[in-house]
């Protein structure tokens with residue numbers, strides 16, 4: 001199955017648009033994991049098992065692993081997800097962007113080393129930096145469009161030739177850049193009006209929407225703005241609010257309860 005087909009099956013078959021962001025921060029882990037050399041892998045595996053039936057995707061953020069020298073644990077985690085929960089796609093959040101010859105290696109890293117189903121990319125350097133990822137048939141790529149952070153205003157909201165930069169990105173990603181239907185767009189939950197603009201320009205593209213939970217985005221507003229004609233089309237990410245719902249002995253149950261509540265709030269707005 002392609003990445004897009006996997007998402008479709010989760011949106012409709014499993015009735016969920018929730019993505020759990022795997023951003024493991026050892027300083028926030030429960031005490032029981034403190035002395036384990038494989039704490040990052042152990043923590044993420046437990047979170048994955050506690051939430052897999054509730055999600056349309058998992059999104060590990062590579063920096064949380066690389067900053068601890070734990071790339072091997074990231075590899076093992078993705079292998080584990082594919083083996084234990086093969087129906088749930090993995091989005092490697094790496095936000096890569098570099099000249100084509102280097103991008104070929106980033107693409108190999110994401111799809112061959114880590115075996116991710118999808119990757120996040122920055123479009124700042126232009127289409128020739130996106131193209132190498134499209135050589136991987138069936139894989140997906142989410143292109144940053146209107147990000148959730150305040151500083152996104154610095155460039156993304158500038159008007160050039162009558163349209164804002166994020167609108168240009170949305171238009172290109174849904175037309176001439178989307179050579180084989182592998183692209184999606186990242187639009188932060190903190191800016192629902194811009195999610196609506198992106199949806200108008202890209203009616204059928206999957207949208208990766210981070211910024212609910214810890215960043216305070218409004219679930220109902222972002223779902224209403226971004227839902228597609230089939231009441232799907234969104235991968236709504238929450239990381240910290242689920243991962244660290246409790247640091248006590250009940251951390252697995254608390255993470256699951258937070259994920260259930262988030263999925264249900266999304267579905268209530270989706271109907």
Ligand SMILES: O=C(O)c1cc(=O)[nH]c(=O)n1[C@@H]1O[C@H](COP(=O)(O)O)[C@@H](O)[C@H]1O
Pocket residue numbers: 021023061093095120146147148149186187188210211212213214215237238239240241
């Ligand atoms: O590409 C992303 O995932 C991303 C884009 C964006 O605009 N804003 C954003 O927060 N993210 C990522 O989404 C996650 C948000 O995590 P929480 O704020 O803990 O839910 C982090 O891994 C960020 O790196």
